[in-house]
Amino acid sequence: MADAPALLEAQGLVMRFGAFTALRGISATIRGGEVVGLIGTNGAGKTTFLNMVTGYLRPTEGRVLLEGRDVTGTGPREMVGRGLARSFQVPQLFPEMTAREHLVLAEALADQGQRSLLGPLPEGGRAEAMLARFGLAAIADTAVSLVPQGQRKLIDIAMALMLRPRLLLLDEPTSGVSSAEKGPLMQTVFEAIRAGGVTVLFVEHDMEIVERYVTRILAFRDGELLADGTPEAVLRDREVARSVLRRKEVAT
Amino acid sequence: MFRRADLRLAAAGAVLLAATSLMPGWLLVLAATALAKGIVALGLLLLMRAGLVPFGQAMFYCLGGYAAGLGSLWLGIRDVLLLLLLAGLAAGAAGWVVGLLIRRYRGIFFAMLSMAFSMILYGVLLKSQDLGSSDGFSVPRPTLLGLTMTGTPALRILFAVTVLLTVLLAWGVSAYLRTAMGQIGPAIRQNEVRVSYLGYEPDRLIHREYAASGLLAGVAGALVAMLVGQVDPGMGFWMTSGEFVFIAILAGTGGIWGSLGAAFILEAVHAIAFDVAPTYWRLILGGTLLVMILRFPAGLSSLAPRRVRRA
Numbered sequence: 001m002a003d004a005p006a007l008l009e010a011q012g013l014v015m016r017f018g019a020f021t022a023l024r025g026i027s028a029t030i031r032g033g034e035v036v037g038l039i040g041t042n043g044a045g046k047t048t049f050l051n052m053v054t055g056y057l058r059p060t061e062g063r064v065l066l067e068g069r070d071v072t073g074t075g076p077r078e079m080v081g082r083g084l085a086r087s088f089q090v091p092q093l094f095p096e097m098t099a100r101e102h103l104v105l106a107e108a109l110a111d112q113g114q115r116s117l118l119g120p121l122p123e124g125g126r127a128e129a130m131l132a133r134f135g136l137a138a139i140a141d142t143a144v145s146l147v148p149q150g151q152r153k154l155i156d157i158a159m160a161l162m163l164r165p166r167l168l169l170l171d172e173p174t175s176g177v178s179s180a181e182k183g184p185l186m187q188t189v190f191e192a193i194r195a196g197g198v199t200v201l202f203v204e205h206d207m208e209i210v211e212r213y214v215t216r217i218l219a220f221r222d223g224e225l226l227a228d229g230t231p232e233a234v235l236r237d238r239e240v241a242r243s244v245l246r247r248k249e250v251a252t
Numbered sequence: 253m254f255r256r257a258d259l260r261l262a263a264a265g266a267v268l269l270a271a272t273s274l275m276p277g278w279l280l281v282l283a284a285t286a287l288a289k290g291i292v293a294l295g296l297l298l299l300m301r302a303g304l305v306p307f308g309q310a311m312f313y314c315l316g317g318y319a320a321g322l323g324s325l326w327l328g329i330r331d332v333l334l335l336l337l338l339a340g341l342a343a344g345a346a347g348w349v350v351g352l353l354i355r356r357y358r359g360i361f362f363a364m365l366s367m368a369f370s371m372i373l374y375g376v377l378l379k380s381q382d383l384g385s386s387d388g389f390s391v392p393r394p395t396l397l398g399l400t401m402t403g404t405p406a407l408r409i410l411f412a413v414t415v416l417l418t419v420l421l422a423w424g425v426s427a428y429l430r431t432a433m434g435q436i437g438p439a440i441r442q443n444e445v446r447v448s449y450l451g452y453e454p455d456r457l458i459h460r461e462y463a464a465s466g467l468l469a470g471v472a473g474a475l476v477a478m479l480v481g482q483v484d485p486g487m488g489f490w491m492t493s494g495e496f497v498f499i500a501i502l503a504g505t506g507g508i509w510g511s512l513g514a515a516f517i518l519e520a521v522h523a524i525a526f527d528v529a530p531t532y533w534r535l536i537l538g539g540t541l542l543v544m545i546l547r548f549p550a551g552l553s554s555l556a557p558r559r560v561r562r563a
Contacts, residue, residue, distance in 0.1 A: 054449070080451035092449070094442035105439060108432035109450040117433035163451060 004031040006068065007167050007199050008053060008084075013062035015048050015223075022048040024223040025062070030167070030201055037210040037231070038203045040220030040244055046203045047089060049220070050169050054086050055079040066167075085165035089172040089203075091156035093144045099155050100140040103127035106162035126162065133192055134158045150181045154188065161192055168193065170202035174209060182206060186213065207235065207245065219244050258423055261508075265419035272408050272415075280407045282523055283516075284414040284479050288472040289499060290515035291418055294425045295465030296500035297511045301429075302458055303441030307363040308370030309496045311350075312343040312466040314488030315373065316473030318383070319343065321391040321483045332394040332413055336474050343470020347463040355459040358444075370488055377485035388484025391477045410479050417475070421468060422508045429507065437461065438505075469496075502544060504551015513552050517544075 008030040015023040023045045030036050040046050051057040053064050058073045065071065066082050094102060104127045108117060115122070131137050134154045139147050144155060153173060160168060173189060174182040186209055193200055204210050210217065210231065217234040219227040221243050227234045234240055268283070275283065292313060299306060316339035323329045323338045350369050357365055378386055393401055401409050428434050439447050440454045447454050477483045486492065495518070503514035518541075525536035548554060 056445075075453070076445075076448040077451055077453045080449060086449060092443055092446040094439050094446065096438070096442055101435075105432070105435055106450055108435075109452050112451070117436070118428075118431050120430065121432045121435060159446075159450065 004033055006030070007032050007066070008201070009063075009065040009068075010049070010053055011063045011065065013049070013052055013064070014060045015045070015052060015057060016060045022223055023052070023059075026220070026223070026225050027062075028218055028225060028228060030199060032166075032199050033197075034216055035200045035214050036202070037214035037217045038201060038220065039205070039207075039210060039217060039234075039240075040226075041246075043222075044220035044244075045223040046220055047171055048223075050086065050171050050201075050203065054084060054169060080163060080165075083166035084169070085160040085163040085167075086169040087153075087157045087160045087171060087173060089175055091149075091152040093152060093155060095145040096143055098141050098143055099136050099147065099151075099158075100127060100131060102144065102155055102159055103130050103162055106159040110163045130158050130162060130192075134188055150177045150185060153177055153185065157189055158192075161196065161198075164196065165198060168198045168200050170200065172203050172205065174204065174206055182209065211235065257426060261419055261423055261426070265415050268415045269412055272412055275408075275411075277404045277407050280404075280411045281479055282519060284407075284411045285476055286516045286519035287414045287418045287512075288475045288479075289496070289519060290512040291421055291472040291475075292469045292496050293499045293503055293511035293515050294421060294508060295468035296496060297425065297503065297505065297508070298428075298437065298461040298465055299458075300500055301441065301505045302437035302454075302461060304358065304362050304458065305497055305500065306366035306462070306465070306493075307490070307497060308366035308368070308493050309465065309469050310488045310490070310492035311366070311370030311373050312347060312469035313473035313476075313492060313496070314370075314377070314483075314485070315346055315466075316340065316343045316470030317391075317477035317483040317487050318377070318473075319470065320394075320474035320477045321389060322383075324392050324394065325389070330392070330395045331398075332396050332410070332478065335394055335478065336413075336417070336471055339474030340467045340471040343473070344463055344467030346470075347466020348459070350466070351459040351462040354462060355455040367490055367493060370493055371490060374485050374488040374490075377488065384484070386485060388482060388486075390482050391480075393481065394478050407479070410475070414475050414479070417471065418512070421471070422512060425468075426508045433457070498541060502541065502548075502552060504548070504553040506551065506553025510551050510553025510555075517552075 006029045010026055010028050013023050013026045026049060038046050048057065052059050055074050055076045055078060063070055063072045066084065071079060104121050104123055107122050107125055107127050111122065131140050136151060136154060139151060144152060157170065157173060174185060177185055190213060214231055217229065217231050218225060219234055219240045226244065227237050227240050292309060296309060319339040319342040320335040323335050329335055329338065354362060354365050377383060383389060393406055395401060396409055436447065436452060436457050440457065444454050473487060499514045499518050502518065503510035521537055521540045525533035529536060
């Protein structure tokens with residue numbers, strides 16, 4: 001996959017919030033077809049990185065390239081228009097709306113190029129299939145503020161997938177989800193992802209999940225890229241083990 | 253295509269039209285003013301659904317009134333429908349221009365900025381001697397399709413035009429609220445960041461809806477100007493805006509009926525209170541509104557049965 005074209009490129013990204021520097025010059029490339037895991041302790045800059053490459057934050061220094069085109073400083077709307085979608089660590093939903101309304105709205109906005117938004121909502125379309133795939137049919141008509149956290153995560157991710165992205169960024173898809181639910185959740189997510197042939201970058205703390213799904217790992221520490229390589233190589237790296245995984249000894 | 257709600261709207265319009273010949277002049281003016289304010293409230297409904305309350309909507313109301321008056325005096329346009337079109341386009345265009353700036357603001361900043369613009373217009377009109385300064389000027393009686401209108405029959409015709417226009421605009425707004433785009437406003441209110449991450453620019457929707465609300469307020473201002481036969485800068489004063497905001501809050505965000513109903517209630521209470529206690533009418537008006545807001549915190553439109561989704 002090393003020869004696949006670069007989908008997303010971060011070049012020397014620096015982010016300062018006043019006197020605090022969250023990212024200190026991160027460069028990384030994600031190629032089509034990869035599933036990349038982003039690991040690091042809290043405060044290492046993982047979410048800041050996602051916020052920058054999705055256009056929510058403008059980097060203090062550095063550039064973001066999407067398919068070779070400089071997209072630094074364009075907003076999330078443009079990035080989504082170019083084939084990117086993301087989910088959030090804390091599900092970003094519309095509290096008064098139901099799961100079905102979320103996915104139907106996402107479908108309408110995904111298809112806004114082909115179908116006028118001044119027409120009716122596309123009810124009964126792709127959204128129904130997505131509800132079924134994520135096992136959300138039973139709670140499809142409940143306001144999401146009354147839905148358990150695990151399913152809120154699924155709705156959040158399903159909305160991102162409704163956009164038919166080429167690059168999907170998942171910010172801690174299993175955080176706040178009980179350990180029993182983590183496995184099935186990731187399985188559901190990855191079945192849906194494989195059905196669409198999507199390139200994925202996901203932030204995750206659970207190393208079992210990381211090892212099971214990723215083709216490559218980026219490890220952050222204090223706003224710097226500590227390691228970038230195959231799961232085997234990165235997880236055995238002495239520095240990663242000590243400062244990211246917080247293990248005393250390297251597993252052999 | 254036509255739903256039961258549309259039929260109810262048409263029926264309400266028909267009842268009002270049928271009652272026209274029975275209503276005395278004062279009631280015609282009162283009811284037509286209430287309907288016109290209902291049109292303003294329809295525009296505010298769009299913005300309130302997106303979580304925005306403009307405190308300067310009187311600017312467009314005033315602009316519409318002046319556009320109708322000046323269209324008649326300066327351009328020699330006498331036809332009601334053409335003047336309404338002119339006023340709507342002028343106020344809509346003004347809304348689009350102001351929207352270029354205001355689309356980026358939310359909450360109190362949005363409210364105050366819109367009020368600042370309206371007070372600029374108020375100040376300019378107050379100082380414009382050609383436009384009659386604080387007295388404004390009288391607007392000639394318009395004609396309808398070449399027919400000259402005078403006296404009470406003129407009021408009846410203007411009232412009928414107002415009824416038809418209100419029904420038409422209310423139908424347009426309710427049809428818009430059922431489209432996919434009509435769902436984006438509430439989504440922006442609930443989680444604006446997520447709307448951007450679904451690939452739609454929230455500012456863009458707010459800009460469009462702000463311009464549309466300006467157009468509606470402009471049409472309403474022109475109707476009232478022709479009905480009363482007079483415009484003055486008071487139409488653009490912040491207290492007029494405050495009245496619109498009050499109607500909008502009383503209405504809630506549930507749909508067109510709340511907006512139209514709230515405008516009628518406010519206008520009726522206003523008239524009765526003024527009749528009963530000319531000195532203390534504000535006390536009665538304020539007290540009534542206080543009770544209504546305490547009783548219906550989500551607005552009048554929360555009284556309508558909620559749309560039932562398929563199980």
